Amino acid sequence: MTQPIDLHYWPTPNGWKASIILEELGLPYEVKPVNIAEGDQFEPEFLKISPNNKMPAIVDPDGPDGEPISVFESGAILIYLAEKTGRFLPADPRGKYRVLEWLMFQMGSVGPMLGQAHHFRQYAPETIPYAIQRYTDEAARIYRVIDRRLAESEYIAADEYTIADVAVFPWLVPHENQGQNLDDYPNLKRWYEAVESRPAVQRGLEVFAEQRRQLTRDMDEETRSTLFGNKR
Structure with a gap:
């Protein structure tokens, strides 16, 4: 049985790229929430797979050599999954x-x-x-x-x-x-x-949709610092 890909994710445009492509490809995946408003992106375990403290990131237990591989940066994730499955990226x-x-x-x-x-x-x-x-x-x-x-x-x-x-x-x-x-x-x-x-796009947008916050310029300073500050 194929093991699911770990999707480190929060419902933002970059996060949606990863959830949509996984839905389009029909690959099994398990969401690992990264609440960027609460600072999950700075946790040491997450930084091991995404050193720029940005989500999404994935961990595929079945990498190209049969061993687990982690991939960060949404564009790299799209290329990796397209090449893994031979879909949505032309061969020529x-x-x-x-x-x-x-x-x-x-x-x-x-x-x-x-x-x-x-x-x-x-x-x-x-x-x-x-x-x-x-x-x-x-x-x-x-x-x-x-x-x-x-x-x-x-x-x-x-x-x-x-x-x-x-x-x-x-x-x-x-x-x-x-x-x-x-x-x-x-x-x-x-x-x-x-x-x-597209049904897969709709499913991808629904992943953790209930957790998406509509932030405004009136957000509290702690949230603002976490999202836009200089944390490392």
Whole structure:
């Protein structure tokens, strides 16, 4: 019997990437909660598998050599699981690198910039108009990049669903908090609705959904320090 993969997780866009891909692949997994508002990400045992104190991370008891392996960073998790199963990442080099291009776009631009838009619009302890405008505008630029791409392709990297879609979609779920209206991006909206309707995506978003807190700039200082401070 296949042993489950340990998923160290909390319901955030990066966490959703891992829960969605595990659901898409039908791999057995066991959730190990990492409550980032309470500081679980700084526990020594977690840091052994995720030295940057970020979730998600996985531990696969059946690694490539038959021995357990841990993987941190959501993009690396997507690649690892896609290669493990031979799904959602093309085998041909040209197709593979097209998917990896868009995966790196998510890791380098979509997540960091939309995260900043979300932070300054929702979480910053004071309203900073310049920062809000700067990152809301950058979010809009990124949405336009995706919209243009989806005018020429059914999905982000190809005409089939890949780990690039798994990576980008969760970051667009809180689009309203990023100051974006999907009606402004018709190609993106078409794609978003198609991905959102996938049963595995819906199951992935439901993992620990009841634990997700809608934090605001009025959060207490202890929570703010844990989430955004300089803890090591």
